[in-house]
Amino acid sequence: MKLVYWALPAALLLPACVTINIYFPAAAAEKAADRIIDDVWQLQDKKAAPTAPAGETPAVQPAP
Amino acid sequence: MAASSLTIEADTVEAEGWQAKAVKLVLAPARRPALALSSQIKLAKAPAWSSLHAECGQIRLPAGRGAWVCQQGLVSADRIRLPFNLTLDTTPVAGQPALRLNVQLQDAQFSDAAGLHAVEKLHARAEVQARQQAGRWLWDAAITWSGGELFWQPLYLQGQGQALKAAGTWDAQALQLDQAVLQLPGVATMHASGKWSVPERKWQTLHVDVPDVDLAKAYPALLKPMVEQSALGHVEMAGNVALQADWQAGQLQAFQLRLRDVDMEDEQHRFAFYKLNADIPWDYDQAQPVKMGFAGGHLLKVPLAASQLQAEINRYALTAPELRLNILDGALVLSDVSAATLGGQWYWHLRANLTPLDMPELSTALGWPRMAGKVAASIPMVTYNAGTLTTDGVLGFNLFDGNISVNNLGMQTPLGSSPRLHADIELRNLDLGHLTRTFSFGAIEGKLDGDIQHLELQNWQPVAFDAVLKSSPGKYPRKISQRAVENISALGGAGAAAAIQRSVLRFFDQFNYEKLGLSCRLRADVCTMDGVAQAPQGYVIVKGSGIPAITVMGYNRLVGWSELVSRIRRVTESNVKPVIK
Amino acid sequence: MKTIIIVFSLMMSMWLSLSPAHAAADLEINTPAISAIKNSMQARHAQLAPFYSSGAVGFSRDGLVAVRDAAAVPLAQRQALNSLVAAENKDRNALYAEIANGNQHPEWEPEIRATFAKRWADKAQGGWWVQDGSGWVKK
Numbered sequence: 001m002k003l004v005y006w007a008l009p010a011a012l013l014l015p016a017c018v019t020i021n022i023y024f025p026a027a028a029a030e031k032a033a034d035r036i037i038d039d040v041w042q043l044q045d046k047k048a049a050p051t052a053p054a055g056e057t058p059a060v061q062p063a064p
Numbered sequence: 065m066a067a068s069s070l071t072i073e074a075d076t077v078e079a080e081g082w083q084a085k086a087v088k089l090v091l092a093p094a095r096r097p098a099l100a101l102s103s104q105i106k107l108a109k110a111p112a113w114s115s116l117h118a119e120c121g122q123i124r125l126p127a128g129r130g131a132w133v134c135q136q137g138l139v140s141a142d143r144i145r146l147p148f149n150l151t152l153d154t155t156p157v158a159g160q161p162a163l164r165l166n167v168q169l170q171d172a173q174f175s176d177a178a179g180l181h182a183v184e185k186l187h188a189r190a191e192v193q194a195r196q197q198a199g200r201w202l203w204d205a206a207i208t209w210s211g212g213e214l215f216w217q218p219l220y221l222q223g224q225g226q227a228l229k230a231a232g233t234w235d236a237q238a239l240q241l242d243q244a245v246l247q248l249p250g251v252a253t254m255h256a257s258g259k260w261s262v263p264e265r266k267w268q269t270l271h272v273d274v275p276d277v278d279l280a281k282a283y284p285a286l287l288k289p290m291v292e293q294s295a296l297g298h299v300e301m302a303g304n305v306a307l308q309a310d311w312q313a314g315q316l317q318a319f320q321l322r323l324r325d326v327d328m329e330d331e332q333h334r335f336a337f338y339k340l341n342a343d344i345p346w347d348y349d350q351a352q353p354v355k356m357g358f359a360g361g362h363l364l365k366v367p368l369a370a371s372q373l374q375a376e377i378n379r380y381a382l383t384a385p386e387l388r389l390n391i392l393d394g395a396l397v398l399s400d401v402s403a404a405t406l407g408g409q410w411y412w413h414l415r416a417n418l419t420p421l422d423m424p425e426l427s428t429a430l431g432w433p434r435m436a437g438k439v440a441a442s443i444p445m446v447t448y449n450a451g452t453l454t455t456d457g458v459l460g461f462n463l464f465d466g467n468i469s470v471n472n473l474g475m476q477t478p479l480g481s482s483p484r485l486h487a488d489i490e491l492r493n494l495d496l497g498h499l500t501r502t503f504s505f506g507a508i509e510g511k512l513d514g515d516i517q518h519l520e521l522q523n524w525q526p527v528a529f530d531a532v533l534k535s536s537p538g539k540y541p542r543k544i545s546q547r548a549v550e551n552i553s554a555l556g557g558a559g560a561a562a563a564i565q566r567s568v569l570r571f572f573d574q575f576n577y578e579k580l581g582l583s584c585r586l587r588a589d590v591c592t593m594d595g596v597a598q599a600p601q602g603y604v605i606v607k608g609s610g611i612p613a614i615t616v617m618g619y620n621r622l623v624g625w626s627e628l629v630s631r632i633r634r635v636t637e638s639n640v641k642p643v644i645k
Numbered sequence: 646m647k648t649i650i651i652v653f654s655l656m657m658s659m660w661l662s663l664s665p666a667h668a669a670a671d672l673e674i675n676t677p678a679i680s681a682i683k684n685s686m687q688a689r690h691a692q693l694a695p696f697y698s699s700g701a702v703g704f705s706r707d708g709l710v711a712v713r714d715a716a717a718v719p720l721a722q723r724q725a726l727n728s729l730v731a732a733e734n735k736d737r738n739a740l741y742a743e744i745a746n747g748n749q750h751p752e753w754e755p756e757i758r759a760t761f762a763k764r765w766a767d768k769a770q771g772g773w774w775v776q777d778g779s780g781w782v783k784k
Contacts, residue, residue, distance in 0.1 A: 024750075024753055024756045025672065026756075026760065028671055028672045029672055029753075029756065029757055029760040030760055030763075030764060031671070031672075032671070032672040032674045032744065033757075033760050033761045033764040034764055034768070035674065036674060036679075036683055036740070036761075037761075037764055037765060037768050039683055039687060040683060040686045040687045040690055041690055041768070042687065042690070043768070175716060178712070178715060179712075179714070179715025179716040179718075179723065180715060180723070180727075182715075182716075182720055182723075184720055213720045213721065214720070215720040215721075215723050215724070217723070217724070217727065218724050218727065219724075220720060220721055220723065220724050289724050292724075292728045292731075293728070293731060293732075297728075482677075482678035482679075482681050482682055482739060482743060484678070521677075522676055522677040522678040522681075523677040523678050523680070523681040524677075525677035527676060527677060588673070589675070
C-alpha cells in the first residue's frame with residue numbers, strides 16, 4: 001500500500017518529462033526487407049522452379 | 065651398406081618463425097622409403113599444430129663429396145602435396161666450396177586455408193648454382209614453369225613456359241641481383257636488377273624495366289584483376305605499354321610510363337579512347353611534365369575529337385593551366401586545374417568553359433530528341449572532394465533561343481551505383497515553338513520562363529523539386545494548337561481529349577492564349593500542382609484570350625508523379641508518329 | 646462579342662500511395678536509388694546462386710555475403726568469385742544506407758542491416774550456408 005501512495009504522484013508527473021522517441025519500425029523493416037529479397041531472388045516468379053542442381057557449373061566466365 | 069637403418073628423434077625443435085615437435089627421421093637406404101621425416105609443425109602465425117611428412121623413395125648418397133640424390137620425393141602436410149626429385153652436388157670448384165641444386169616438381173598442389181593462394185597440377189624445374197669466391201657466394205638460378213595453374217589473389221596464371229633467369233652475389237649483408245629476366249610468353253618480358261638488404265629485409269635499390277607489353281594480352285591476364293573495382297576494371301584494351309620503375313629503401317622513387325596507340329573501350333560504354341598516346345614520368349622529388357593525346361573517343365556518350373593534353377605531376381598532385389577536350393565542333397576547356405590524391409581519395413578543382421557546340425549533332429550523339437541551336441556554358445569553379453562534386457557560381461547554357469542557368473549544382477558519387485544530384489535551375493525566354501517541336505508535344509507559340517528550385521535527382525531520376533513553368537512576360541505571339549490542348553488534357557486521362565473532338569472546337573486549328581503555366585512541388589512521389597490563376601475548385605493552366613478563347617483547368621492538386629511521367633511519355637511517344645493531313 | 650469559354654477539367658484522379666496511415670506502416674523502398682541497387686543485385690543473383698549452392702559463398706552475420714570455401718571453386722574462377730562478392734557487398738552496403746537515408750533516419754542503418762541479415766538467412770534455400778552466432782551453418 002505504501003508503494004501505491006508514492007507511485008501516484010510519480011505517475012502524474014511522468015507525462016511532463018516525456019521525450020519523443022521515434023523507435024525503429026521493426027515490423028515495417030522486416031516487410032521491406034522481404035519485398036526487396038523477393039525481388040532480388042525473384043522468388044515470386046519462380047516459386048515452383050527447382051533450385052539449381054548441385055555441382056552445376058557456375059555461370060561466371062573463367063578469367064583467362 | 066652395413067647399417068640397415070638409422071633413426072633420429074627429437075621432442076621439440078624451435079627456430080625463428082616456427083617450431084616442431086615429435087620429430088622423427090628414419091634413414092634406411094635399402095628400404096622404401098629410404099628416408100622419411102615426420103613431425104608436428106607450427107608456424108609462428110598459425111593457430112594450431114599440423115603434421116608434416118617428407119620422404120625420399122630412393123636416395124643415393126655420395127661416397128665422400130659428390131651428388132646427393134633424392135628420387136620420388138614427397139612433402140605433404142595440410143593442403144600441401146609436393147612430389148619432387150632433387151639432386152644436390154657439393155663438389156668443390158677450383159678448391160672453393162660450391163653447390164649445384166636441381167629440383168623438379170611434378171603435379172604439385174598447395175593451398176592456404178582461405179584458398180586465396182593456391183597452385184594445382186604444378187610442373188616446374190629449378191636449377192641453382194653457387195660457388196664461394198672471396199668471402200661471398202656467386203650464384204645464378206633458372207626456374208621454368210611448364211604446366212599447371214596458380215592463383216595468387218588477385219592473379220590467375222597458367223604455366224606455359226614462364227621462365228625466370230637470375231644471377232648475382234650473396235653474403236651476410238646483401239643479396240645482389242645483377243640481372244633478372246622474367247619471361248611471360250606472349251605477354252611481356254621483364255628485366256630487373258637491385259640489391260636486397262638481408263638485415264633490413266627490404267630492397268635497398270630495385271630497378272624494373274618492362275619494355276614492351278602487349279595490352280590485348282596483358283590486360284586480361286595481369287592488369288584487370290588488379291584494377292577490377294576501379295573505372296578501368298571492365299574495359300577492352302589493345303596497344304602497347306612500356307614501364308620503368310625505381311625503388312629506393314623500399315619506396316617507389318620514380319617511374320616512366322609510356323602508352324603507344326592504346327585503344328580502350330568501357331564494356332558499359334561509359335567512355336572510350338582511341339589511339340591514346342601518353343608519356344607519364346613521375347619522380348618522388350621532382351615535378352615532371354605529363355603529355356597525353358588521343359585521336360578520338362567518347363565520355364558518357366559525348367563524342368571527343370582529337371585532343372592533346374599537358375599537365376605537371378608533382379608527387380601526388382597534378383596541375384595544368386589548361387586542358388582542352390575537343391568535342392564535335394567545339395571544346396570543353398578546363399583551366400586552372402589542380403588535383404591531388406590523398407589516402408586513396410581524389411580532390412580537385414578547376415574552371416570549365418564549354419565553347420559553343422552544335423546542338424543537333426550533340427543531341428543526336430546523346431540519343432536525345434534532335435534539338436536545334438547551340439549550347440555553350442561556363443562554370444566558374446568546380447570542386448571535387450572524395451566523391452562529392454560541387455560548383456560555385458552559375459552554369460549558363462544557351463538553348464532554345466533562351467537562357468538556362470544552373471545554380472548550386474552538386475553531385476555525390478557521379479560514377480557510383482546510385483549517383484545523386486542537386487541544383488536550382490532557372491529558364492528564361494525559351495522558345496516554346498522550338499521546345500514543343502523537339503519534344504513532339506503539339507505546337508505552342510510563345511516564350512517560357514521556369515524556376516526549378518531544390519531539384520534533387522537520385523540515379524538521374526527526380527525525387528524532389530519546386531517547379532514553376534509559365535509563359536514569359538512581354539509582347540510576343542501567343543498561340544496554342546488544338547493538338548497541344550488535347551495533349552495537355554490527355555495528361556488528365558483519356559476522355560478529355562475526346563471531349564474536344566466532339567465539341568465546336570474541332571473546327572479550329574489553334575487558339576490564342578493570354579498566359580499559361582503549371583507548377584509542381586514534388587515530394588515523396590507526389591506532385592502538388594497549381595496553375596497561373598485560381599478558379600473555383602481548381603486552377604487555370606491555360607488562360608485563353610480573343611476568339612475563340614480556350615481555358616484549360618486543372619482540378620486535382622495532388623498527382624502521383626510516376627503516373628504523370630508515364631502519361632507525358634505516352635503523349636510524346638504517340639505524337640512522334642507522323643501525322644498525315 | 647462571342648467568347649466561347651470551354652472549361653476542361655483535368656481529371657487527374659490518380660490513386661495516391663501516400664495517406665498518413667500508410668506512411669506510418671511502411672518503410673519507403675521505392676526511391677530511384679534503391680530501385681537501381683535492387684536491379685543491379687537482381688541481375689547478379691543468377692551468377693551468385695550456383696556459388697550459394699556449392700557452399701563457396703555464404704550469408705554472413707552482418708548482412709553481407711562472404712567467400713566461405715574458395716576451394717569449392719576451380720582456381721580459374723576464384724578471382725571472378727572475389728569480384729562478384731565484392732560487387733554484391735558494395736551494393737548491399739549502399740542498399741542499407743539508402744533505405745535509412747530514404748526514410749530520413751540515417752541512424753537506422755545498423756538496425757536495417759540486422760533485419761536484412763536475419764531475413765536473408767531465413768529465406769535462404771536449403772543447402773545454402775549462413776553464419777549464425779557460432780559459425781557457418783548449412784541450411
